[in-house]
Amino acid sequence: xxxxxxxxxxxxxxxxxxxxxxxxxxxxxxxxxxxxxxxxxxxxxxxxxxxxxxxxxxxxxxxxxxxxxxxxxxxxxxxxxxxxxxxxxxxxxxxxxxxxxxxxxxxxxxxxxxxxxxxxxxxxxxxxxxxxxxxxxxxxxxxxxxxxxxxxxxxxxxxxxxxxxxxxxxxxxxxxxxxxxxxxxxxxxxxxxxxxxxxxxxxxxxxxxxxxxxxxxxxxxxxxxxxxxxxxxxxxxxxxxxxxxxxxxxxxxxxxxxxxxxxxxxxxxxxxxxxxxxxxxxxxxxxxxxxxxxxxxxxxxxxxxxxxxxxxxxxxxxxxxxxxxxxxxxxxxxxxxxxx
Numbered sequence: 167x168x169x170x171x172x173x174x175x176x177x178x179x180x181x182x183x184x185x186x187x188x189x190x191x192x193x194x195x196x197x198x199x200x201x202x203x204x205x206x207x208x209x210x211x212x213x214x215x216x217x218x219x220x221x222x223x224x225x226x227x228x229x230x231x232x233x234x235x236x237x238x239x240x241x242x243x244x245x246x247x248x249x250x251x252x253x254x255x256x257x258x259x260x261x262x263x264x265x266x267x268x269x270x271x272x273x274x275x276x277x278x279x280x281x282x283x284x285x286x287x288x289x290x291x292x293x294x295x296x297x298x299x300x301x302x303x304x305x306x307x308x309x310x311x312x313x314x315x316x317x318x319x320x321x322x323x324x325x326x327x328x329x330x331x332x333x334x335x336x337x338x339x340x341x342x343x344x345x346x347x348x349x350x351x352x353x354x355x356x357x358x359x360x361x362x363x364x365x366x367x368x369x370x371x372x373x374x375x376x377x378x379x380x381x382x383x384x385x386x387x388x389x390x391x392x393x394x395x396x397x398x399x400x401x402x403x404x405x406x407x408x409x410x411x412x413x414x415x416x417x418x419x420x421x422x423x424x425x426x427x428x429x430x431x432x433x434x435x436x437x438x439x440x441x442x443x444x445x446x447x448x449x450x451x452x453x454x455x456x457x458x459x460x461x462x463x464x465x466x467x468x469x470x471x472x473x474x475x476x477x478x479x480x481x482x483x484x485x486x487x488x489x490x491x492x493x494x495x496x497x498x499x500x501x502x503x504x505x506x
Contacts, residue, residue: 176490184483188482191475203219205469206222245259248470248472249470255476259458262458269455276378282392284300285393288389300389301390316449324375375453391434440488
């Protein structure tokens with residue numbers, strides 16, 4: 167019962183956060199100097215065209231009336247139309263978001279697969295050479311900006327070693343062969359479910375560099391958090407007892423210790439997953455990947471505020487949802503959180 171009330175309370179707080187971000191972003195978009203009516207009217211607009219666009223966009227109304235119209239449309243699932251293309255913002259975002267989520271998912275899988283074992287081994291071999299190297303590796307991963315690391319990877323793996331592609335999701339000869347069909351919007355998933363394995367492996371080969379770039383920060387955080395938690399857990403009496411009974415080291419380290427050490431790490435993992443959405447914007451732009459990052463960059467450069475607000479709302483919902491799931495998972499694993 168207490169867990170249910172905790173979930174309801176966190177859900178209400180999440181809704182308030184999303185509402186606050188929507189209102190704040192909308193007001194800021196109207197305060198920033200720009201001429202959205204002229205952009206909506208197209209190239210070489212006349213005064214009549216601009217006046218008509220102002221009526222359509224409700225720009226002749228007070229700010230609170232404009233906000234009312236926007237919130238009403240938003241509750242109906244309408245994010246408005248792009249000032250640049252006049253296409254529905256929600257439809258445009260839904261077309262590019264799957265590729266971004268795929269990139270984030272692959273990068274987080276890499277982060278878990280690399281960060282957790284290194285963090286565990288670093289704690290087990292505390293103050294040894296492996297621990298020192300892994301701590302330096304974690305500090306470098308956390309410190310390097312994604313856009314700079316992306317450029318380094320391109321220079322090293324493409325220009326110097328010639329082993330990984332420079333940009334794009336798919337080789338042009340495969341993309342325009344007529345055998346590639348879009349189903350979900352995610353190129354990697356679509357290639358898999360349609361049985362186009364040549365395209366699947368090609369996309370996976372293209373996504374290695376962007377995913378490695380995006381996973382550098384999460385890997386560093388996971389190593390540091392797992393190491394810190396593991397050191398504390400391995401001092402507990404039940405771990406000493408397991409060692410005294412002759413339980414194998416791998417079982418103690420990766421089952422008994424990691425099971426409890428990973429609970430405080432859940433918050434970091436959730437925030438890292440949400441943070442990756444922001445990092446994906448830079449990575450997509452540098453590697454020429456079709457996704458939410460390219461869409462947001464174009465919207466910002468053209469002052470297309472309906473698209474900017476739409477991307478902000480989607481990013482906020484994504485971030486809040488990940489936090490909510492993380493809080494619920496942590497509360498389910500550790501009942502003391504609900505009691506507090």
